[in-house]
Amino acid sequence: MSIRARLTLWLCAILLGVIALMGGGILLTQWTLATREASNQIALIEGSLKRTASDALLQADDLLLVGNIKFLESQYPPLAFAEIRWKRPPADQTITVGFPPQGAAISRRLTVKDPFSPSKSITIAFQIARAALDSKATQSVKRIAKMTLFSGTAAFIFFVVFAFEFAKSLTAPLGSLATLAEEIGRGRFGRKLPWRSRDEIGRFVEAFNAMSERLATLDESKKNFVSSVTHELRSPLGAIESFMPLIEGALDDPSTAARSSLRVYLDRVRDNIHRLRLFVEDLLTSAAIERGSMTCLLAPMSIPGISRDILNLFQAKAENLEVTLREEMPSGLPLVMGDADKLRHVVVNLVHNALKYTPAGGTVTIAAAREGEHVWLSVSDTGTGIDAEDISKLFKLFSKGRNSDRTQDGSQGTGLGLYIVKSIIEKHGGEVRVRSEPRAGTTIGFSLKITAIKQEGAAREAPHSGQGGLS
Numbered sequence: 001m002s003i004r005a006r007l008t009l010w011l012c013a014i015l016l017g018v019i020a021l022m023g024g025g026i027l028l029t030q031w032t033l034a035t036r037e038a039s040n041q042i043a044l045i046e047g048s049l050k051r052t053a054s055d056a057l058l059q060a061d062d063l064l065l066v067g068n069i070k071f072l073e074s075q076y077p078p079l080a081f082a083e084i085r086w087k088r089p090p091a092d093q094t095i096t097v098g099f100p101p102q103g104a105a106i107s108r109r110l111t112v113k114d115p116f117s118p119s120k121s122i123t124i125a126f127q128i129a130r131a132a133l134d135s136k137a138t139q140s141v142k143r144i145a146k147m148t149l150f151s152g153t154a155a156f157i158f159f160v161v162f163a164f165e166f167a168k169s170l171t172a173p174l175g176s177l178a179t180l181a182e183e184i185g186r187g188r189f190g191r192k193l194p195w196r197s198r199d200e201i202g203r204f205v206e207a208f209n210a211m212s213e214r215l216a217t218l219d220e221s222k223k224n225f226v227s228s229v230t231h232e233l234r235s236p237l238g239a240i241e242s243f244m245p246l247i248e249g250a251l252d253d254p255s256t257a258a259r260s261s262l263r264v265y266l267d268r269v270r271d272n273i274h275r276l277r278l279f280v281e282d283l284l285t286s287a288a289i290e291r292g293s294m295t296c297l298l299a300p301m302s303i304p305g306i307s308r309d310i311l312n313l314f315q316a317k318a319e320n321l322e323v324t325l326r327e328e329m330p331s332g333l334p335l336v337m338g339d340a341d342k343l344r345h346v347v348v349n350l351v352h353n354a355l356k357y358t359p360a361g362g363t364v365t366i367a368a369a370r371e372g373e374h375v376w377l378s379v380s381d382t383g384t385g386i387d388a389e390d391i392s393k394l395f396k397l398f399s400k401g402r403n404s405d406r407t408q409d410g411s412q413g414t415g416l417g418l419y420i421v422k423s424i425i426e427k428h429g430g431e432v433r434v435r436s437e438p439r440a441g442t443t444i445g446f447s448l449k450i451t452a453i454k455q456e457g458a459a460r461e462a463p464h465s466g467q468g469g470l471s
């Protein structure tokens, strides 16, 4: 049986119980009142008969007695029959008034003695018709029973509809969730339930929707990952493989031309090995980030030191691509708190991106500037820029922009670089900002907190340079 049917049944059963208890209670109370009223009536009749008998004894008038009893008979319809036995020596007299009732009757007997002559007494045996006595009480109980039944039935019908709708509203999302779960089980991710409520079910649906969306993202990531990894591994390996016969040929040739060609081939092989190393490093770092096991060991460090390392690392590649690689470091920058290795990785990714998307003749600049308690380090280029719609998703795992197939060095990338950048900077408590204009260039920068420790020559530190303000 479905939860909806079960819930409806339970609610109806509860209502039925409540109606039965209330109706039963009302009827019982009414019945008790009616029984008490009947006893009062009998007591009233008995009292009146007693008074009549005692008056008749005092006045020694049997006609008065019969007349009064007839009057009482018309006064109290339940008093159906009375047999009066007048004991007065020498002879007793018996008179009857009315007729014994048909059906159930209550029989009573009373004796009244003459206070002045104890040998004289009147005994009245009377019968009260139960039907006449009960009729008023029964009618009122019946009326109440009818009313209870009517209002109970109306309330029950209303409640069945209400209970059904209520159960439906509670269980409706469960059925849809079951269908959605089946779809997810079949590998179709990303669909969401349009259910909005602030209760527990609303929160459950929200969590389920978030899960479906996350699974869709992961699925998308997995697909992107497989195709990107295949490309990123195959293309440098293919390049290295194709240089091998050329290198072997140049090794056998002692001429000067062959020597200089050999150098070029080896440079290319080294470039491709470097590319492979960066890729594997990115893969390992992003795996550590996903596992939550990436740690940053923060220590006071100098920004210009990192900038110089990166310039040295990429100078040859920039020259090959005919791009000017330069730095703008104001003198006397304060030390920042950071993990030097991780931050080097960040800047490597940013410069690598900038070189990939900057055509020959362009410029890539590593700049730093102090802003309050932070130093902003940014990498700017005069390259293709990023499409406005892409900017918000670029920091997600395996997310690439639509310009990713128009790189200067032919590598398509895997969409790991900016994800790693953001994760590392967040671990430092910093912020990443992007400013990009299609066909004009891109600036990606991040902030690092200045440490209180002063480096040598800090007294000569320059004030704000005013650069690095990113949107």
Ligand SMILES: Nc1ncnc2c1ncn2[C@@H]1O[C@H](COP(=O)(O)OP(=O)(O)OP(=O)(O)O)[C@@H](O)[C@H]1O
Binding pocket: 282, 349, 353, 354, 357, 381, 383, 384, 385, 386, 394, 399, 400, 401, 402, 403, 404, 412, 413, 414, 415, 416, 417, 418, 419, 442
């Ligand atoms: N300087 C830039 N100029 C233009 N587009 C950029 C620049 N930097 C990043 N992008 C865009 O952002 C996307 C994501 O960059 P990210 O570094 O995360 O991945 P990737 O460079 O494609 O691959 P990977 O860094 O893993 O080799 C790129 O695919 C590209 O579309």
Ligand SMILES: [Mg+2]
Binding pocket: 349, 352, 353, 413, 416, 417, 418
């Ligand atoms: Mg990159």
